[in-house]
Structure formats: C-alpha cells, structure tokens
C-alpha cells in the first residue's frame with residue numbers, strides 16, 4: 609500500500625522548465641511511476657510505420673499531436689497495472705479537452721506548475737542534448753563528462769529534432785496559448801501548486817520536496 613495521499617499527480621510547465629528531472633524526484637518520493645507523453649511518442653517515432661510517419665509530421669515542427677491519437681496512446685496506458693499505485697504525469701494533458709478526458713478516467717490529486725519565462729526556456733532548450741532514454745544534458749550548462757555520451761547510461765547524445773529555433777518557438781507559443789489554460793482549470797479545482805522553475809534544478813527539487821513533506 610502507498611502511504612501517501614497524493615497518487616495521481618500532473619506536472620505542468622513550459623518546455624525546458626525541468627519537468628522530466630523533477631518528475632523523477634516527485635515520483636520517487638511519492639512512490640509513483642513517472643510517465644512522459646513526449647518520451648512515449650518519441651518511442652513510436654523511431655519505427656518505420658504509418659504511425660511513426662504520422663507522429664513525425666506533428667512532432668518535428670513542434671505541433672501538438674491530435675487529441676484522439678495522444679489520448680488513445682496515453683490514457684489507455686495509464687490503465688495498465690504498472691500504474692495501479694498512481695502516476696506522475698509529464699506532458700499530458702496539454703489542453704482542456706485532454707484534461708477533461710483524463711478527469712473522466714482518473715481522480716487527479718494534485719497539479720504542480722514549474723513557472724519559467726520564454727527567455728529562460730529558450731536559453732535552456734538551445735543546446736540541450738538527450739539520449740534515447742530521455743536523460744538530459746546541455747552543451748554549456750550541464751555538460752556530460754564525455755563529449756556526446758550520456759553519463760547515466762553510456763548511450764550517444766543528440767539534439768532533439770524539435771529542439772531547433774523555429775520548432776522551439778512554435779512549442780512555446782502553443783504552450784502559452786493552449787496548455788497554460790490548464791492552470792486556471794486546476795486552480796478552480798483547488799489542485800494547483802506553483803513553483804519558481806527559474807531557480808537551480810537542485811533548489812526547485814528542494815522546494816518541491818519541502819512541499820511534499822508537509823502535504824503528501
């Protein structure tokens with residue numbers, strides 16, 4: 609049995625706000641499994657199927673994948689017994705429709721928002737390096753020990769196809785227009801907790817853990 613009362617948690621925040629790093633910290637503390645919609649979609653992208661071609665056409669230029677497709681891939685997965693103790697969701701929902709479908713299927717306990725400016729997001733995303741497992745590095749701010757090799761798993765690092773100038777701006781603009789509407793959606797449900805995501809990764813983790821120790 610999970611002793612924590614927070615079992616189904618959502619992490620919101622612009623691209624580059626540190627969601628994937630902080631979701632590991634939160635998931636570990638609450639003993640719930642993290643799930644990243646972007647990471648799952650990128651796994652489908654790797655194949656050579658109709659689905660991978662369809663996904664590529666949205667993801668590479670920085671557009672949202674259509675709701676019906678994402679909902680089918682993510683909500684269905686959340687029903688797997690892997691998530692019976694709960695989940696720490698990163699990247700889903702991205703708009704009000706997705707949030708409503710999620711609410712119909714699960715009771716969401718808490719939503720954390722990592723707040724950062726577009727300027728900070730752009731700085732963090734330009735130069736970001738990732739490995740196939742989604743571990744994140746940066747050419748200037750978080751260099752791996754060995755050039756272009758992930759310290760954590762030894763796999764090659766690369767720049768995500770959507771971490772380029774035009775796609776980054778598109779993704780941030782969609783975030784501000786669509787995803788940010790979720791802040792009000794969850795605020796009126798009394799579920800929203802906001803953190804200053806511009807602090808260092810370590811400081812943000814400390815703020816989140818302090819909150820969890822007092823409230824989870």
Ligand code: AMP
Nearest residue numbers: 645646666667671672673678699700702
């Ligand atoms: P992320 O890794 O969260 O930045 O997601 C990378 C890309 O995957 C996004 O730019 C979208 O193209 C797609 N994506 C991830 N999650 C969703 C979602 N919930 N709805 C629609 N598209 C998504």
